[in-house]
Amino acid sequence: MCGIIACRGTTGAADYLMAGLKRLEYRGYDSAGIAVTAQDGSTAVFRTTNRVDSLQTLTNSWEGPELGDAGIGHTRWATHGGVSVANAHPHQDCNQRLSVVHNGIIENADVLRKELSRTGHGFASEVDSEVIGHLLEEAMAHSGDLRQAVDQSVHRLTGSWAFVALDTVTGRVVASAHRSPLLVAQSTEGSFFASDISALTDWVDEFRILGDGDTVELADELIWLHAGVRSPAPDPVSCPPRRQGIQPTDxxxxxxxxxxxxxxxxxxxxxxxxxxxxxxxxxxxxxxxxxxxxxxxxxxxxxxxxxxxxxxxxxxxxxxxxxxxxxxxxxxxxxxxxxxxxxxxxxxxxxxxxxxxxxxxxxxxxxxxxxxxxxxxxxxxxxxxxxxxxxxxxxxxxxxxxxxxxxxxxxxxxxxxxxxxxxxxxxxxxxxxxSLPDRLATATLAARAAIPGIVDEVRHASGFIFLGRGAAVPYAMEGALKLKELTYRWAEAYPAGELKHGPLALVEDGTPVIVVDNGDPRLAGNIAEVLARGGRVVTIGRAGSVVDIPLGTLSPCGPLEAVVPLQLLAFTLAAELGFDVDKPRNLAKSVTVD
Missing domain, CATH: 3.40.50.10490 (Glucose-6-phosphate isomerase like protein; domain 1)
Known part of the structure; x- marks a missing residue:
């Protein structure tokens, strides 16, 4: 997984694929690639472990045959196999005729890989998705028809999938879905598959959703099968309003x-x-x-x-x-x-x-x-x-x-x-x-003033503890999660009363302990326990706190405004450490695998 786009366009497919992949960057990924038909009947494949911009550079420098109007693209978040160009999608069959992009997990990939290897198929990656292309290759050897090959091959798969296959000889593009999202759309610009409508809203006004067991071919008129039987396409869904500002920058x-x-x-x-x-x-x-x-x-x-x-x-x-x-x-x-x-x-x-x-x-x-x-x-x-x-x-x-x-x-x-x-x-x-909008705004101003100094003190810490009581506990948990996600430092959250039941053993001289102080009188004793062992206490909340913001103790949401300094602590520390705050490693915005 993480993002799919495919097209049969009225002009060069590469431009559509690149624009769509840029729209899918927000989901998070660690590699990207496209496969496009070429005028000499071959497939041009471009893959990278860098950002989509570097993929664009590869296509711009292409000196081979003119690229055609059909292609598939993918941004990958690694599940099977490490982050490498070989493991990036699209994957191909032995003869480089078929190219495949896939979201989901093929649970019986190891079994299929062994079977296919015994019949002479060679594998170029560690990725479960690659077996799909070789299954299609075997089916194509009998039928010569990509759509039939897809419909036959899915019966051998166990797990979840949304995959799109490209036949470079015919330019046909066929997809199948099972327990993983995929949609199809058409306009005067061409026909498209995507895992997320945001990839397509520049070119289409409506889309249709593939259900489990559906196989669809991009053609002038969509060819739609369910469980192998030709069926009418489902009713279209209107696209949501165009989301301004989703285009990432450097x-x-x-x-x-x-x-x-x-x-x-x-x-x-x-x-x-x-x-x-x-x-x-x-x-x-x-x-x-x-x-x-x-x-x-x-x-x-x-x-x-x-x-x-x-x-x-x-x-x-x-x-x-x-x-x-x-x-x-x-x-x-x-x-x-x-x-x-x-x-x-x-x-x-x-x-x-x-x-x-x-x-x-x-x-x-x-x-x-x-x-x-x-x-x-x-x-x-x-x-x-x-x-x-x-x-x-x-x-x-x-x-x-x-x-x-x-x-x-x-x-x-x-x-x-x-x-x-x-x-x-x-x-x-x-x-x-x-009153929350104003309280959130006040918390933002206070946190932006206080957090840089705190970061200077704790930037070398290897681990953090977050504490709260009552309604503050979920916010301590969210603060710890954000710190882990962005800084790659260990961070754990506990109800403050649990300190004495084990976590206090982690506190030593200088250990940062972040306390969401919503006024619970028992917190004073918990803070004293930390200070007695040399911990560096950072309180967020009532007057006198390191980050002094009035928390809404009567709010039905609890101290929601406390989340702002917690977010900014993680953000600022990660930025100071030189990490990509918008795209933390190993994480995806839309997690489509179990």
């Missing part, structure tokens, strides 16, 4: 800009849903049955947002909640009367999708996503957008804030509708929420 500033956008994003959300919270209208708009308990299903940053949302339903409504790590959801019990909220920024998070797919279908599920056209949004009973807008930095910032705000607003609205929270009390809490 500057490492997208994450900084997105942190700065958080007050405006919060204000926009509250302007949209604020009036529908205290009267229950936000909940009623989803047309879901009342719930007696809440199950939050998510990964990573979205899981931390779920912790905040779950805390709100228990604190203000007295209802039980359960936090489920999506990758560990198998076998968990979902009791009657439970609403599951599946949280994912992209709506394509494979762990979440599997948990939804394998969960009980007689229990309602709601998706909280930033992409209303995503796979997750299509596979649940109701959808609520977190309305963060484009976020290019791989490490989530404003999407976290927006998930927390929308999710908490929804919970308050539901509690009013269920009679568990009075409309008057809810209106007071909404007033607290409406």
């Amino acid at each position: 500057r490492v500033d997208h994450m900084a800009r997105e942190i700065d956008e958080q007050p405006d994003a919060a204000a926009r959300i509250l302007d949209t849903i604020g009036d529908d919270i205290a009267n229950g209208a936000l909940w009623r708009s989803l047309e879901l049955a009342p719930f007696e308990r809440l199950r939050l299903l998510a990964c990573g940053t979205s899981l931390n947002a779920g912790l905040v949302i779950g805390g709100a339903v228990s604190r203000f409504g007295g209802l039980a909640h359960n936090i489920v790590v999506a990758s560990e959801a198998a076998g968990t019990i979902v009791e009657p009367g439970t609403l599951t909220i599946a949280i994912s920024q992209s709506g394509e998070t494979a762990d979440v999708l599997r948990a939804v797919e394998e969960g009980p279908r007689d229990r309602p599920m709601l998706a909280l996503v930033n992409n209303l056209h995503s796979t997750l949004a299509r596979n649940v009973d109701a959808v609520l957008g977190c309305s963060a807008g484009a976020e290019i930095g791989v490490a989530a910032t404003k999407t976290f804030v927006c998930q927390v705000l929308v999710g908490t607003g929804l919970i308050l609205s539901a509690l009013v509708e269920f009679g568990r929270l009075s409309s008057g009390d809810a209106a007071h809490l909404v007033g607290e929420l409406r």
Whole structure:
């Protein structure tokens, strides 16, 4: 995985592929490549372990035969095999006639590789995806038809895939999907496949989504098969509004800009849903049955947002909640009367999708996503957008804030509708929420003034501890996650009361301990324990803190504004260490493998 684009254009395919890959850079990747038909009947393949710009340089310097109008492209985030040109997509068959790009994981790749090797196929990479091209090669030897070869070969695959195959002899382009997102679109510019509509919005106004078991060929009229049988194409979906500013630049500033956008994003959300919270209208708009308990299903940053949302339903409504790590959801019990909220920024998070797919279908599920056209949004009973807008930095910032705000607003609205929270009390809490944009802005100014000095003191530390109590714990967890993602330093978060149950052994002279101080009186004792062992305490919160910002202790979101200095600590330290803050190593924006 991570990004796919393919085309049969009206002009040179390479230009379309490059523009699409640039649009997909925000997802994160460690290599990139394209394969394009050439006028002499061959395939020109360009691959790199650098950025898409360097791929553009390779195509610009091409001195071979003129490039044609059909091609496929890919940005890869390594799963099988290291980061190398040999492991970069596209992969080819033995005769270099067929080229393939693939998202997902072929679980039986090792078995297939051994079988294919025994029949004379040679492999040039360590990547599971390469077996697809050789399977197609075998099928083509019998049928000579790429579409038939694809339809026959998928029956030998186990796992997940969205792959596109290019036949350089005929210029045909065929794709298949199973448990991995892929879409197709057409316009006067040509016909396209992509894993993300953002790659295509320059050229198309609508698109169609491949379902599990679909095989589609790009042609003047789409040829659509489901389970091997010719079928009508599904209804088209209108493209979302063109997302301005998603084009990455060489500057490492997208994450900084997105942190700065958080007050405006919060204000926009509250302007949209604020009036529908205290009267229950936000909940009623989803047309879901009342719930007696809440199950939050998510990964990573979205899981931390779920912790905040779950805390709100228990604190203000007295209802039980359960936090489920999506990758560990198998076998968990979902009791009657439970609403599951599946949280994912992209709506394509494979762990979440599997948990939804394998969960009980007689229990309602709601998706909280930033992409209303995503796979997750299509596979649940109701959808609520977190309305963060484009976020290019791989490490989530404003999407976290927006998930927390929308999710908490929804919970308050539901509690009013269920009679568990009075409309008057809810209106007071909404007033607290409406103060958040200003509090986020104040926190941003205070953090930008204080964080550089803190970074100077802790830049050589090899590990960090983050602490909080009560509603502050999810924010300590999010702070630790951001530091790990961006600086590649060890960072762990704990409820402060857990210090004496093990983590205190990690504290020595100079160990940075970041405390989200929301005014809990027990924190003073925890801080004293750290200081007694020589730890460097950095407090964020009440008056006198190292980062002095007034935390909203009455807010239904808890101390949400504390996330800003935590984000800026990770960002500033990573930048000082010379790391690519927008594209941290080994991470992808849209994680489409389990």
